[in-house]
Amino acid sequence: MSTSSDVAAPALARGARLTLGTAVLGRPDVAVLHGVELDVRPGEILTVVGPSGCGKSTLLRTFAGLLSPLAGTVEQDGEPLTGPSADRALVFQEDALLPWRTLRGNVELPLAIKGVGRSERRSQADSWLGRVGLxxxxxxxxHRVSGGQRQRAQLARALAGSPRAVLMDEPFGALDAQTRSGMQDLLVEVLGGTGATVVFVTHDVDEALFLGDRVVLLAAGRVASVYDVPRPRDRGALDDPARVALRRAVLSSLGI
Known part of the structure; x- marks a missing residue:
């Protein structure tokens, strides 16, 4: 997948630190995660894996400010996180682009909400679209472009608003294997140098290990483990003993 690497995009603000302290997460009628202690470091890619129904999306929506903790604390940079904010962009598996707006118009949307002038937001939107190869x-x-192209546009839209954290809920889950691999590479490339913090939920262990600086495993209503991922990030290093051991540990913890 080719991108226009010569197209410069505006730098993002330094990544946000997101923290949960002894948190109980869920909805008032049902708690799904208990006693969660988690510190997402500024600028890291934290991937989250676990069985279906374990609370991955609940965790993400709590960081987005869409759900309040039932107990404990949720903070951004040491301050209580009390609701949605332009500081945190949420990216779903469904691309959620507005069908009546062009790709450029979709990417311009967060800039328009922030009050950026028409010519400047067009320039910034084109810059981001160039970076993602569109x-x-x-x-x-x-509806005139492919699913992979729509996801690239969604990524550009999320980053155009200069968020300090990007929260991604299985964004590549509906893509075929080749397109998914390309999107993973693109995500790493486009995020490079932006400073944004990323929390990336996935059911795919290999995706979690490729993208994540750390991997969080959710199981039995809690954070079961947090693993550091060996680097450098390299698809050709699948046979690296440390990576093989980590993959085996994660799969074993998932009961696979």
């Missing part, structure tokens, strides 16, 4: 498709409506 310069030629900027004027297309979402």
């Amino acid at each position: 310069a030629a498709q900027a004027g297309q409506l979402p």
